[in-house]
Amino acid sequence: MASPALLVEDLSVEFRTRGGIVKALERVNFHVAKGETIAVVGESGSGKSVTAYAVMGILDPAARVTSGRAVLGALDLLKTDRHTLAAVRGREIAMIFQNPRTALNPIRRVGDQIADVLLRHANVTPSAAPKKAVELLETVGITDPARRAKAYPFELSGGMCQRVMIAIALAANPSLLIADEPTTGLDVTTQAIIMDIIAERAKATGMATIFITHDLGLAAERADRIVVMHAGHIVEARPTRDLFAAPRHPYTAALIAATPGPTSQLSDLRTIAGGLPDLRAAELPACRYAGRCARRLEGCAAPLPRVDAAASDALACHNPLPQERAA
Amino acid sequence: MKPEPLLDVAELSKRYVLKPQGSPVARLVRRLKKGPEAAPRLHAVDDVSFTIGRGETVGLVGESGCGKSTLVRLVARLIDANDGSIRLAGQELTHRRARDFATTPERVKIQMVFQDAGESINPRFSAFEAIADPLKRLRGLGGDALRAKVEETATRCGLPLELLPRFSHQLSGGQRARVGIARAISVEPELLILDEPTAALDVSVQVVILQLLEKLKRELGMSYLFVSHDLNVVRLLCDRVLVMYLGKIVETGPAETVFSHPRHPYTKALIAALPDANRPASERVRLAGEIASPVDPDPNTCRFVGRCPLARAECREAMPILEANSSGHAAACHFALPGKAS
Structure with a gap:
């Protein structure tokens, strides 16, 4: 394996709230290789977005990174100063947000918003920027790009706005793209096109992609590797095909069994007992899934094995499902 | 031999009149040159006919902007149609205007579960008040009878009774969805319209809600009109589907x-x-x-x-x-x- 585009080690994040300290992430370890697409999946509240925000350095002021590093090239993103980080964001790492209409500036034309990024990060001269912005709109499949560049976000459909977001994110040829639920709220037909555009660009430029989603079906189709999160822990990370063929963590198996597929029946789908544990508790169990788990043993109270950030497989469970299951 | 359907929608259309293009001067010039012109109309629902049988679940799918929501609001009698008829158990509903429909006896027969229960439940209502509201207004219940009916409905929907004093923001997504469903079925409608009931939920909760809807249909013999953009979910729950494109x-x-x-x-x-x-x-x-x-x-x-x-x-x-x-x-x-x- 080539050197990873991003290596996250022992990342822990806490939020100070009126109800106490919320331990949102605890020793999160993972990596994404150059040219690789990984999907981070899990229920809401599992820490998917907090992980992305921590890497981007855009956490809420109430949050505090208590341990860990996020290494991009020679730089630890969690320890760099504000100015270096501002230069890296947009140039080296870019992010696409859920709900593009609110992420774009509502009172500026979309062409100007793309040009801003070009001027700031891509060494484009002010006279050349508008033309380059139109070219970028064309590469994300917007028809009549010259006219659309002059439009305001409210004049474009949700799918179009998300294409503009992608054009902005990809303007400076980043080496890492973080896409946080990029197609939630879009139609399936638009979703397929948006995901195609991201995949094509990743393939063409060798860009690494971290793709955050709650849609297991979409992750299965689009990602090389899947990272499963539950209550601020990474519980399992494996290549997509292996993970779906034989999930090893009970939570992964439960998620797959709850997701409706193209041939499943309502009576086949399984529910997941219980909910996420209260992350404000002073003493959280070593395994945060133990309270919902049907395979819990006495030994589950012991600390979980440490996950190696550089490995392509990870499993945080004392009593995993057997390695081979008849498919 | 087909039995009479519960809902019979025939040639239903809804058009919205838009503002004419151009400045007032430009419009005047056009009018002087070409004579009076009709205002542009947006055809949200165009000549739609379908039926729903008793105990049947019909799915409605299509992209955003295809007119799903307008059609659902027409059938729920929240807005008035331009043309066409909606018959429920043989009775024509389009004669009464939507604004008066809330006071007709037919209101209890068609109820709706809205997309995001967190947004559609009055934040100042406890779960009890949210479920009790339609019973008070439409069934005229009060006192012990009201309390008994609310508790019965909540239990039927799998909502623990100790949660009834809580407000919507104190409930989880799945519990809110249960309140939204309980509120709609409390008056025992014949047709329940479900507008993306699980769109805001995690998969683990989605399964529970879908299984609850299946159970309620069996127990209460309702018909469902189920709107969703998730085709896998529609396939799980529906007997028949309607695919809509541009009205x-x-x-x-x-x-x-x-x-x-x-x-x-x-x-x-x-x-x-x-x-x-x-x-x-x-x-x-x-x-x-x-x-x-x-x-x-x-x-x-x-x-x-x-x-x-x-x-x-x-x-x-x-x-x-x-x-x-x-x-x-x-x-x-x-x-x-x-x-x-x-």
């Missing part, structure tokens, strides 16, 4: 057949867009172009023409009509596939 129904038939053997090219594309890890990338079909404008569409052109891979000259000369094959699987396309043989 028209383009395909309808038994859910299983429509998904396994789609006849209309749009339905085919919609199913092909579903994520499927086992399908090679080369077999993915993509719809090119954008959805056409619903403002004053040409009545003799198929609405799907700009994006359709099969479009030919005839598609611009005559609007295809919904034609069923022998197994009741209908498609509105000049080049519809034969579908599954019965």
Whole structure:
């Protein structure tokens, strides 16, 4: 394996709230290789977005990174100063947000918003920027790009706005793209096109992609590797095909069994007992899934094995499902 | 021999009048040159007919902007139609205006579960008050009878009684969804309209809610009109589906057949867009172009023409009509596939 585009080690994040300290992430370890697409999946509240925000350095002021590093090239993103980080964001790492209409500036034309990024990060001269912005709109499949560049976000459909977001994110040829639920709220037909555009660009430029989603079906189709999160822990990370063929963590198996597929029946789908544990508790169990788990043993109270950030497989469970299951 | 359907919607249309284009001066000049002109109209729902049988679940699918929500609001009698009829158990509902419908005895027969229960429940109401409100207004219940009915409904929906004093923000997503459902079924409607009831929920909770809806239908004998953009969910729950595109129904038939053997090219594309890890990338079909404008569409052109891979000259000369094959699987396309043989 080539050197990873991003290596996250022992990342822990806490939020100070009126109800106490919320331990949102605890020793999160993972990596994404150059040219690789990984999907981070899990229920809401599992820490998917907090992980992305921590890497981007855009956490809420109430949050505090208590341990860990996020290494991009020679730089630890969690320890760099504000100015270096501002230069890296947009140039080296870019992010696409859920709900593009609110992420774009509502009172500026979309062409100007793309040009801003070009001027700031891509060494484009002010006279050349508008033309380059139109070219970028064309590469994300917007028809009549010259006219659309002059439009305001409210004049474009949700799918179009998300294409503009992608054009902005990809303007400076980043080496890492973080896409946080990029197609939630879009139609399936638009979703397929948006995901195609991201995949094509990743393939063409060798860009690494971290793709955050709650849609297991979409992750299965689009990602090389899947990272499963539950209550601020990474519980399992494996290549997509292996993970779906034989999930090893009970939570992964439960998620797959709850997701409706193209041939499943309502009576086949399984529910997941219980909910996420209260992350404000002073003493959280070593395994945060133990309270919902049907395979819990006495030994589950012991600390979980440490996950190696550089490995392509990870499993945080004392009593995993057997390695081979008849498919 | 077909029994009389519960809901019979015939030739229903809803058009919204838009503001004319251009400045007042430009409009005056146009008017002097060309004479009076009709204001542009947005055809949100255009000549839609369908039925729902007793105890049947009918799914309604389509992209955003296709008119799903307008159709649902018409059937729920929240807005008035321009043309057409809505009959519930043989009784015409369109004579009463939507603003007066809340006080008619028919209001209890059609109830609706809205998309995001967190947004649609009054934040100042406790779960108890939210469920009690329609019982007070529509059934005139009060006192012990009201309390007994609310508790019975909550139990039926799997909502623990100790949660009833809580407000919406103190409940989890799944519990809120249960309150939304309990509120709608408390008055024992005959038709329940579900507008994306699980869109805001995690998969683990979604399964529980879908199973609850299935159970309630069995126990109470309601009919469902189920709107969703998630085709996998529609397939799980529905007996029949309606596929809508730009205000028209383009395909309808038994859910299983429509998904396994789609006849209309749009339905085919919609199913092909579903994520499927086992399908090679080369077999993915993509719809090119954008959805056409619903403002004053040409009545003799198929609405799907700009994006359709099969479009030919005839598609611009005559609007295809919904034609069923022998197994009741209908498609509105000049080049519809034969579908599954019965």
